[in-house]
Amino acid sequence: MLLRIAATAELGTLLVLFSNLATVHSPVVSSAIGPVHGCSYLFVIVLAIREARSAGTRLAALVPGIGGLLVLRRLATERQHGRAS
Structure with a gap:
């Protein structure tokens, strides 16, 4: 559960940072979102x-x-194969 939240936050904050960079490039947004990312x-x-x-x-x-999303996918596969054994 925590990994899913962190993975979503990682991707979401990266998208916000790239969007900010491509548009207004506000230092306030970078300063607020950068550490969260x-x-x-x-x-x-x-x-x-x-x-x-x-x-x-x-x-x-x-x-x-x-x-984070890659890890979630690989963990799901690991758990699926672990149960099948």
């Missing part, structure tokens, strides 16, 4: 290390922006 990125990495079994899933968390 950084924290959510770090949360994704830490939570992936905690929850994932495979090194590939842990490494997927390092992909900026979509790493």
Whole structure:
């Protein structure tokens, strides 16, 4: 649950930062959203290390922006294969 929230925040804040950069480039938006993006990125990495079994899933968390979503997908696959065994 926490990983899903952090992954969504990571992607959402990155989209806001890119939108701001492409349009008005307001320093206020960058100052407010930048740290939130950084924290959510770090949360994704830490939570992936905690929850994932495979090194590939842990490494997927390092992909900026979509790493959290990649980890969620890989974790779902890991759990599905774990139950089938």
